[in-house]
Amino acid sequence: MKPVIKDLLIERMQILIKNAVSYARSNPELAERQAALSKRLCTKYRIRMPYELRMHFCKKCKKFIVPGFTARVRIGRSNLKSIRITCGFCNHTYRKIIKKQIPIGQ
Ligand SMILES: [Zn+2]
Known part of the structure; x- marks a missing residue:
């Protein structure tokens, strides 16, 4: 598939998710x-959904979840920098490890 088409599809998916x-x-x-x-x-x-879109779907029940509404987003408490996303439907929690340091106050 042409990369241009892929970009268009991703853009379309981003708009759909944003609206949703x-x-x-x-x-x-x-x-x-x-x-x-x-x-x-x-x-x-057959394209891979970018992470920022994938995080709107629960990994377990595959439902559409909205952070702050049907999903909880918490910061991990361990030394490993991570966020925890808890699905509001099945209570499944998954972690996203943040590799890069987020610049604060720059
Ligand atoms: Zn779920």
Whole structure:
């Protein structure tokens, strides 16, 4: 597949997810549909979803989750810098390890 098409698809998925997140509170059904659509795009064209989009789907129950609404995001307490995302539907927790130091106050 041409890289241009891939970029377009990713952009489209980003728009869909962004819309889905903003509709999650007011119109959960629409949000669910938009999320499913973006997921179908990546399975149909066999492209890897960027992490920032993938984090909106639970790894266990595959449901669309919104951080701060149907998912909890916490900072890991160990020395390893990580965030923990807890799905609000199945309570599955997964960690994302942050490799790079986040510059604070720059
Ligand atoms: Zn889940």
